[in-house]
Amino acid sequence: MSPFYAAGILLGRAFYNRDVVQVARDLLGCLLVRDSREGLTAGIIVEVEAYLAQGDPANHAFRGPTRKNASMFGPPGHAYVYPIHSRFCLNVVTEPEGVPSAVLIRAIEPTEGIELMRRRRKARSGSQEVADLDLARGPARVCEAFAIDRALDGWDLTSGRVSWIEGRSDAAARHNSSVVVTTRVGVTAAADLPLRFYLSDSPFVSRRA
DNA sequence: CTGAGGATAGTCT
DNA sequence: GACTATCCTCAGA
Numbered sequence: 001m002s003p004f005y006a007a008g009i010l011l012g013r014a015f016y017n018r019d020v021v022q023v024a025r026d027l028l029g030c031l032l033v034r035d036s037r038e039g040l041t042a043g044i045i046v047e048v049e050a051y052l053a054q055g056d057p058a059n060h061a062f063r064g065p066t067r068k069n070a071s072m073f074g075p076p077g078h079a080y081v082y083p084i085h086s087r088f089c090l091n092v093v094t095e096p097e098g099v100p101s102a103v104l105i106r107a108i109e110p111t112e113g114i115e116l117m118r119r120r121r122k123a124r125s126g127s128q129e130v131a132d133l134d135l136a137r138g139p140a141r142v143c144e145a146f147a148i149d150r151a152l153d154g155w156d157l158t159s160g161r162v163s164w165i166e167g168r169s170d171a172a173a174r175h176n177s178s179v180v181v182t183t184r185v186g187v188t189a190a191a192d193l194p195l196r197f198y199l200s201d202s203p204f205v206s207r208r209a
Numbered sequence: 210c211t212g213a214g215g216a217t218a219g220t221c222t
Numbered sequence: 223g224a225c226t227a228t229c230c231t232c233a234g235a
Binding site: 059082128185 | 227228229230231
């Protein structure tokens with residue numbers, strides 16, 4: 001297996017500097033970590049979507065660079081965080097600098113800091129208790145549970161500080177019996193492209209095919 | 210389970 | 223000022 005995948009090892013620039021679909025598939029089972037003043041949260045990535053640099057009108061960079069999508073044109077391994085409907089979504093930039101492709105993190109299975117995630121999600125949903133299965137099921141919920149907002153737009157995820165991603169764990173690999181491929185959620189353009197990937201046996205996936 | 214409605218930053222006219 | 227959007231929640235069937 002590629003050294004990219006080593007469990008507990010920080011994913012470096014080379015991991016992200018590859019074809020966006022390949023990176024998307026390889027991110028399944030990896031560990032997203034967020035270190036904040038409130039504490040540490042982490043979880044296994046179970047669902048992602050790819051946004052292509054070419055021929056993909058659903059990509060925010062489809063019509064060229066703007067202030068909003070600037071991070072997508074930056075180096076691979078940086079975060080692209082953008083606001084939507086009063087919430088945020090986290091993408092990971094892939095392929096060489098100047099090529100605006102990215103992977104949307106759509107759902108995570110929490111493994112560390114679960115109590116902190118419960119507090120954050122509860123606070124954001126009108127003090128209603130949030131089921132553990134729903135803590136990070138959906139891209140905006142991921143950002144709420146992990147306290148990711150616009151301040152992290154452009155952040156270098158290979159720095160190993162504040163927020164980063166580690167290679168696939170053995171436990172996740174065992175669970176990763178198969179990957180399901182479907183069309184992307186919530187996009188109206190290029191709605192037929194098979195660019196959503198999730199772990200088939202994870203109950204933390206946002207929507208099943 | 211599905212569908213309607215809330216809600217806000219960025220972009221365009 | 224109007225329109226769009228990589229969504230979420232909840233009411234109703």
